[in-house]
Amino acid sequence: MSVTDDAIEAIKQMIVDGELRPGDRLPREPDLAERLGLSRNSLREAVRALSLIHVLDVRQGDGTYVTSLEPSLLMDAMGFVVDFHRDDTVLQFLEARRIIEPAATAMAAEKMSKEDIAGLADLLDALGENPTVDELVANDLEFHRRIAVGSGNQVLSSLVESVSGRTQRARTWRGITQEAAVQRTLSEHRAIQQALAAGQGEVARAWATVHIAGVEQWIRQTLVDNV
Template identity: 70%
Template structure:
């Protein structure tokens, strides 16, 4: 194992053991390096690497702290990587969406409160009668993100939000080229909302599958 990797692993073990918890400040560099049996250069490299993936927060003139370690924060790095995808992988992102979003929608149908369902209705009805493509896509993203949040699972929500970026261009393309895209989106969003509002997880799961699979099917034909 490389020296820097070993240093990273030792800091990780301190977090996993509870010796360091979210918000804690790391000991001074010299003290921590001696305690872990590392050179100060190796420790600096490890801290730099862990800061890049949002595990540590280096504050100039103050010290180095463990971040909140919330899933959304830790998955920011994955979002960055996903944004670098090639166009020929976009179908794979839709395949993952087709697996995750129906599950999140079913969970939302079980757990969303009346107030959260009302927020979803407001999003649904905020779409203008004749929206621009940008308005349609923005509303679609907000609608799905609200449902993901309503699942009550922050990790699942973060994964779904990470997939939004790589599929946005395909959503715009569909809105520009597929006849009836607006009507289909509005109809399917309404069906998803009604299933959630009625707390019918199986129906919500089915409509979410139809919705994502429809876009995926259109994209496969368009790319062919």
């Protein structure tokens, strides 16, 4: 487990044990970090992660609160964090992505219009300098959807969209917990777009393979670390 995962687990345990209830305010950051034996930085990252999935509510100038969800719904939200830690099905979807999407990307280099390829660059530009993880993942899904459509094969496009959507949670969690994941994703998307713009089908295929394999490798390691 990463340090951030340890911090998330510690906060989660406080909620499960009833020490923190929906609507409760978390102790001050330095006090909670000392109590849990965590650095303030790792605790801060854990709070940020849990706020993204609506387990915690960070109120500027007021403090951080457990959301007012019913306990059963709160535990469902926590399931978001651990679903792919406990089930390697997501790996099968990523393996399928690694086989299907590079082929669709290579086809798109031949069939996608220049305007649509330029639109991919505009899509990436729209994220700005420091996108949130949620913004990145939404942009990521749209980026890959457009390329699949650009392959000109409707069956292949439908397969890519179906398989890609099933890995959304894992991609979100990677963006939250893996250092530099956001910038790496943006860099690889740029490389794919530039290869498409240059009509370099095999280069685009290679970058798509590297891009998807990176997520797959991270999740494999995550599963190993949590066995």
